[in-house]
Amino acid sequence: MLWVSVTDLSLLGRFASLVEQSFVGSSPTLQAMFELVTSEASYYKSLNLLVSHFMENERLKKILHPSEAHILFSNVLDVMAVSERFLLELEHRMEENIVLSDVCDIVHRYAADHFSVYITYVSNQTYQERTYKQLLQEKAAFRELITQLELDPKCRGLPFSSFLILPFQRITRLKLLVQNILKRVEEGSEREGTASDAHRELEMVVKACNEGVRKMSRTEQMISIQKKMEFKIKDAPFPPALRPPALSVTQYGRAGGGGRVLTPALLQSVPIISHSRWLLKQGELQQMSGPKTSRTLRTKKLFREIYLFLFNDLLVICRQIPGDKYQVFDSAPRGLLRVEELEDQGQTLANVFILRLNADDREATYMLKATSQSEMKRWMTSLAPNRRTKFVSFTSRLLDCPQVQCVHPYVAQQPDELTLELADILNTLDKTEDGWIFGERLHDQERGWFPSSMTEEILNPKIRSQNLKECFRVHKMDDPQRSQNKDRRKLGSRSRQ
Numbered sequence: 088m089l090w091v092s093v094t095d096l097s098l099l100g101r102f103a104s105l106v107e108q109s110f111v112g113s114s115p116t117l118q119a120m121f122e123l124v125t126s127e128a129s130y131y132k133s134l135n136l137l138v139s140h141f142m143e144n145e146r147l148k149k150i151l152h153p154s155e156a157h158i159l160f161s162n163v164l165d166v167m168a169v170s171e172r173f174l175l176e177l178e179h180r181m182e183e184n185i186v187l188s189d190v191c192d193i194v195h196r197y198a199a200d201h202f203s204v205y206i207t208y209v210s211n212q213t214y215q216e217r218t219y220k221q222l223l224q225e226k227a228a229f230r231e232l233i234t235q236l237e238l239d240p241k242c243r244g245l246p247f248s249s250f251l252i253l254p255f256q257r258i259t260r261l262k263l264l265v266q267n268i269l270k271r272v273e274e275g276s277e278r279e280g281t282a283s284d285a286h287r288e289l290e291m292v293v294k295a296c297n298e299g300v301r302k303m304s305r306t307e308q309m310i311s312i313q314k315k316m317e318f319k320i321k322d323a324p325f326p327p328a329l330r331p332p333a334l335s336v337t338q339y340g341r342a343g344g345g346g347r348v349l350t351p352a353l354l355q356s357v358p359i360i361s362h363s364r365w366l367l368k369q370g371e372l373q374q375m376s377g378p379k380t381s382r383t384l385r386t387k388k389l390f391r392e393i394y395l396f397l398f399n400d401l402l403v404i405c406r407q408i409p410g411d412k413y414q415v416f417d418s419a420p421r422g423l424l425r426v427e428e429l430e431d432q433g434q435t436l437a438n439v440f441i442l443r444l445n446a447d448d449r450e451a452t453y454m455l456k457a458t459s460q461s462e463m464k465r466w467m468t469s470l471a472p473n474r475r476t477k478f479v480s481f482t483s484r485l486l487d488c489p490q491v492q493c494v495h496p497y498v499a500q501q502p503d504e505l506t507l508e509l510a511d512i513l514n515t516l517d518k519t520e521d522g523w524i525f526g527e528r529l530h531d532q533e534r535g536w537f538p539s540s541m542t543e544e545i546l547n548p549k550i551r552s553q554n555l556k557e558c559f560r561v562h563k564m565d566d567p568q569r570s571q572n573k574d575r576r577k578l579g580s581r582s583r584q
Contacts (some may be wrong), residue, residue: 115244115273120187123194123264124177130257133166133173137250141236150228158218159251161211165204166254173197187280191285194265198288205258205292210299211305215251258296260556262289266530270557286561290531305365312366312396313359318415318417347393357403357418368397368469368503370462371407375439375454388434390456397421397469402444404453419446426471428463429454438463442470461523465536468517468525489515490551491524491542512554513542529558 142160192368222229235245242250269282345533373390395405395412396474400421405413425443429436440463442453457463493511505528507513513526520537527534545551 099149100384111494116268117187119264119268119271120190123190123261123268124174124181124187124263126260127177128173130253131167131170133253133506134163134170135252136241137253138163139230140239140241141233141247141250144232144236147229147236150226150232151222155218158211158214159222161166161206161208161215163189163208163254166208167433169197169204170199170257171199173362179566189281190280191268191281192263194261195285195288198285198292202258202289203293205254206295206299209255209258209296210303212252212255212300213303216569220253223265255296257474258289259293262286262293263530265289266561269561274560283561298542301365308366309364315411316359316403316415318356336560357401357415359398359401359403364398364400366396366502366552367399367468368395368501370466372466373456373457393453393455402470417444417451419444419451439549440467459519459521461519461521461536464517464519465503465527467525468536490545490554491515491526491539492545493541494539494543496539497537499535499537503536505533505537507537507541512545512558515544529554530561 091170121432137160142156142163148156173193176197177190180187180190180193223230223233236242237246262355265282265286269279272278272282321430371392374393376391392407394405394407396405396413398421401432402419402421403415404417405415423445425445427441427443429439429441436456438457438460440455440457442455443452444451455466457466489521491513493507493509493513495507496509497507499506505513505526512529513524514528514529515524516534517525522539523536524539525534525536545554
């Protein structure tokens with residue numbers, strides 16, 4: 088009976104209707120549980136459509152090579168099977184009593200024991216997207232068939248790509264749904280404990296999914312960057328323009344300390360590719376040219392372009408050369424970088440900051456100019472994060488710092504930016520005069536820059552206080568006892584894998 092009610096999609100409507108009738112007049116906690124159950128039913132129905140309408144289409148099977156089909160659909164059958172079993176247990180719980188006692192115990196068990204299928208699927212996302220784009224460009228038959236299938240009324244006007252990303256969207260939303268339940272259950276109750284356990288387990292799954300995607304894209308990105316870098320040849324003359332300038336203390340205040348000049352013999356090739364290294368930020372800045380240059384000397388260019396590649400553990404300084412190549416002339420571990428902002432010294436030195444390198448028994452000082460205040464602050468925050476908010480503790484969120492709420496979705500354009508979704512609440516940690524905010528999202532503590540125009544400031548102190556209270560409640564269970572349980576679950580999950 089239960090099996091038929093889920094696998095026969097025509098009965099899903101009756102199931103949703105039953106839930107909707109019970110939804111009216113119920114408590115906020117019960118409503119949050121119902122939302123989790125009904126959304127899982129809707130998600131399963133969409134997954135079934137992806138498989139039956141697209142994946143199992145006979146014409147599509149003939150067009151795609153088996154390897155292409157494998158990359159495109161990955162382990163979606165495993166994902167659907169887990170969703171089906173998960174939904175069956177949720178429905179069984181509702182049949183026991185339509186006034187749900189709890190669902191988070193079921194969520195916790197599935198997140199710990201079965202949701203690793205999501206990690207596999209989501210980690211394939213980079214290859215999946217690339218393969219899909221290539222098929223659209225290179226196979227006219229594929230493109231025409233997909234367009235035809237998308238026009239079917241069953242797809243409700245949604246493109247094929249929207250079905251492919253369903254698992255990633257679902258695992259992320261599931262965490263938020265459990266978080267919503269956690270905010271509404273009675274404090275100190277057994278349901279609070281199961282909701283907290285489920286939320287923590289889902290958080291681990293979501294982080295593993297995100298890390299899987301990052302690893303795939305980072306590996307390809309690092310290979311591409313390595314191919315573009317060229318290191319100085321030892322016997323070639325070292326152009327003066329590439330030397331770090333020895334800045335005058337009298338001319339630029341505390342910016343001095345030019346340090347030891349690099350020579351080709353001192354510059355060694357730096358291995359860029361590493362399994363533990365990834366790109367944080369890259370871009371062009373203006374470097375103050377030679378030490379003899381003055382602001383009054385108009386015949387000589389005051390600034391020269393340089394290009395920075397900042398990794399999580401390394402800074403590489405280059406100059407762009409023809410052929411989309413970058414000639415490296417300096418590098419240093421990220422932990423040995425120091426930055427400081429110049430005091431206002433006129434329009435010429437606006438948005439200028441000092442970068443100091445201390446590596447390989449030498450010191451070098453660079454005077455760098457950004458195109459805007461926000462770009463300068465973003466580079467300074469990325470180059471030396473410990474000077475700002477790297478070590479801010481969780482308890483600091485109890486302070487009444489400014490908060491904003493996302494009113495327009497935003498997709499990060501650079502690695503140091505934060506993708507925002509509607510209704511995200513963020514603490515404002517820093518802001519610039521030209522419209523950028525460095526913030527921390529409350530529900531997952533992710534940090535990054537985003538345009539202030541995408542958000543609205545929360546002016547009501549009571550609402551800010553309530554947001555912090557809910558945030559603290561979600562994360563307050565991270566006491567030593569809970570942490571030990573978390574570690575044990577991690578070990579258990581690894582042994583199962």
